[in-house]
Amino acid sequence: MIRRDIGLTAGEAGFIGTLPLLTFSAVSPQVPRLARRFGTDRMLWGAMVALMAGIVLRSLPVTGLLWVGTVLLGAAIAVGNVLIPSMIKRDFPDHVGAATGVYTAVIGVIASTAAGIAVPLAGVLPGGWRASLGCWAGLALVAVAVWAPQLRRDASGGRDPEPVTVKPKAPWRSPLAWEVSAFMALSACGFYTMLAWFPSIVVSTGASEDYAGWMLFLYQIIGVVMSIVVPLVLVRLPDQRLIAAGGSTLAMLGYLGLLFAPDLAVLWALVTGTGAGTLFFLALAFFSLRAADPRSSASLSGMGQSIGYLFAAIGPVAIGALHDATGGWKVPLAVLVGVAAVHTVVGLRAGRDVHVQV
Secondary structure, three states: OHHHHHOOOHHHHHHHHHHHHHHHHHHHHHHHHHHHHHOHHHHHHHHHHHHHHHHHHHHOOOHHHHHHHHHHHHHHHHHHHHHHHHHHHHHOOOOHHHHHHHHHHHHHHHHHHHHHHHHHHHHHOOOOHHHHHHOOHHHHHHHHHHHOHHHHHHHOOOOOOOOOOOOOOOHHHOHHHHHHHHHHHHHHHHHHHHHHHHHHHHHOOOOOHHHHHHHHHHHHHHHHHHHHHHHHHHOOOOOOHHHHHHHHHHHHHHHHHHHHOOOOHHHHHHHHHHHHHHHHHHHHHHHHHOEOOHHHHHHHHHHHHHHHHHHHHHHHHHHHHHHHHHOOOHHHHHHHHHHHHHHHHHHHHHOOOOOEOO
16 A cells, blocks of 8 residues: 555665664664663663654655655664663563563564554544544654653662763674564564465465464564463473473474465464464563572673564565475475474573673
8 A cells, every 4th residue: 555655666665664673673682781871761762752753754745754754663663672672671670581571472462553553543543644644743742741750760779870971792693682682573573474375375285365364463462472371381480491391392383284274274373373472572581580689680681682583574575585485385494494403402501590790
């Protein structure tokens, strides 16, 4: 709809979908340093303001502002992505799993709802797709107002006690930080690749596009469910190795199912969605669980999300190119099976009960 209305080429339309992920990757490493200077709560509030501005800019009838707004929106989300694990480590150190579960569930529900009602809203609102995009600025405005009282606590010095003169050590030299980052990269790569190509895989079996759309919805919604279920299991285990291995094994079974029995799309949507939802939740939780303190959590999150979202941007493009080169989905799915196997090994390392301190 957007592509047709403003005359984007196929390449431009694809790039604007990838642009937020590239922005996440570019902005994430800078966020911990800025948070140490301005405070976590101020940074989160500023990100909400930027998010609102980005949504509004994307909805204005100026083509160039669609690109500017998308970058601003991506930068705002990157700040939240990096700092929320640090905030969870700071404010809920004994309930990391539950707090991360609430965070990921809310994000998943909002994202699924926005995707599901975008086209119907565009059909009934006077401004079409621009109004459909812009109406979400109202929700961002509510978040700005709700978070504003936190600024007073930030200003009092009670929220981020470390002085900005402390120069942190880079997490890039830590083997554990690399293991956590690799786990995030593989989780994001698998999740976003299936998000991009699952409907096409289903359609290639002869199913309708409507049916494929429902399968994608099922894949996403089961991921939201897992962000609620996994924290309940998390508290009963001494570390996260078993959950990490289980999630990657389920993802592998889903890929194998699509490869050898693609007509059972409902089953594989459930299996793959369960695995992907578990892995993505765990990847975000690791930024709090594997960090010794909130500052380390922010640094680890900045590193991991920079690497992770770079792979999230590359994965769908690479799998799509592989499909075009081979003329089908067998080779791409076989590659995803191999990725899931590597994910299992990385998860057994990242899931150990050890910590990064920077």
